[in-house]
Amino acid sequence: MGRAKEIIVKVIPAKIANDFVAKHHYSKSYQRNSLLHFGAFLDGQLHGVLSYGASIDKNNCIGLVDTGMSKHQSWHSYLELNRMAFDEYLPTNSESRCIAITLKLIKKNAPHVKWILSYSDGTQCGDGAIYRASGFQLTGIKKNTTMLNFNGKIISNIQLNTVRPNGINAVMAKKMGAKPLAGFQLRYIYLIDKTCKINVPIIPFSKIDELGAGMHKGRKITIAERKCAHEVNADKRNDSIIEIGGANPTHAL
Numbered sequence: 001m002g003r004a005k006e007i008i009v010k011v012i013p014a015k016i017a018n019d020f021v022a023k024h025h026y027s028k029s030y031q032r033n034s035l036l037h038f039g040a041f042l043d044g045q046l047h048g049v050l051s052y053g054a055s056i057d058k059n060n061c062i063g064l065v066d067t068g069m070s071k072h073q074s075w076h077s078y079l080e081l082n083r084m085a086f087d088e089y090l091p092t093n094s095e096s097r098c099i100a101i102t103l104k105l106i107k108k109n110a111p112h113v114k115w116i117l118s119y120s121d122g123t124q125c126g127d128g129a130i131y132r133a134s135g136f137q138l139t140g141i142k143k144n145t146t147m148l149n150f151n152g153k154i155i156s157n158i159q160l161n162t163v164r165p166n167g168i169n170a171v172m173a174k175k176m177g178a179k180p181l182a183g184f185q186l187r188y189i190y191l192i193d194k195t196c197k198i199n200v201p202i203i204p205f206s207k208i209d210e211l212g213a214g215m216h217k218g219r220k221i222t223i224a225e226r227k228c229a230h231e232v233n234a235d236k237r238n239d240s241i242i243e244i245g246g247a248n249p250t251h252a253l
Contacts (some may be wrong), residue, residue, distance in 0.1 A: 002092065004090070006042060007048075009038050009041070009105070010039060012037050012039035016039070018037075021085045024085040027124075027154070030083055033082070034053035034083060035052065035079075036051070036053065037051045038050045040090065042090060048084075050102050052106070053079065054079070055117055057158060061078075062075060062078075064198065065077075065189065065196050066196060067115070068196070078117055079113055080119075084099075095130045100134060103116065103190065115190060115193065116189070118190075119186065120185075121183075122185060122215045124181065124183070127186055127214050127221075128186050131188040136188035137189050138188055138202065138207070139187050139189050140187030141203060141207060141208065143184055144180050144184060146180070147181045148170070148181070150173050150176075183213070183215065184213035186213065209222075209226060214226060
């Protein structure tokens with residue numbers, strides 16, 4: 001784990017978090033619906049941010065997990081980890097350690113939150129190895145149809161339908177030539193409350209390579225390359241985790 005053990009994680013103001021994310025996240029943007037922001041500090045300086053908030057597509061996601069509570073209670077039972085960004089200063093394993101700390105803090109201070117949802121962008125970023133290293137379950141792999149290249153700008157269906165720039169929604173954008181980015185979108189779930197039940201099939205991680213959905217730092221990765229990377233890691237015989245699918249700076253979400 002090395003110096004990753006020295007990282008201090010604490011809640012920070014939205015303005016500070018959003019400015020950091022806009023600078024270091026691969027999308028160069030922050031999520032406006034983020035409600036809870038954690039900063040990762042090392043040597044007294046901010047070097048990473050993890051932002052949680054309500055899911056944009058809440059109606060379709062709330063049924064992914066059975067919390068055993070009423071529908072009204074379940075509405076507030078989960079958060080989406082919708083932005084995560086780190087700079088180059090933090091050492092190996094920082095991402096998975098910071099996720100683990102934030103999950104513990106949420107469990108302690110927000111007991112009504114029973115599970116966490118997150119997505120990995122296999123069109124521009126990675127296939128979610130950081131989530132897998134952090135104990136998340138893979139529950140969805142699908143070819144991308146929602147991240148669009150619209151006149152040179154990358155934007156999602158949901159953003160188009162919500163913000164409607166210049167009055168244009170997703171259907172109109174596609175008619176005007178917007179094209180889906182090549183690649184896959186992957187969905188991950190983490191149960192904070194282990195008594196809850198995931199209602200959709202849990203997908204073995206090997207399926208990522210079977211479908212050709214592997215991606216590392218925005219570059220497609222083959223099964224052979226992934227195996228080679230893991231063999232090299234095993235030969236080192238230390239406690240490091242090779243996080244294929246993440247990046248430094250982290251391209252996580």
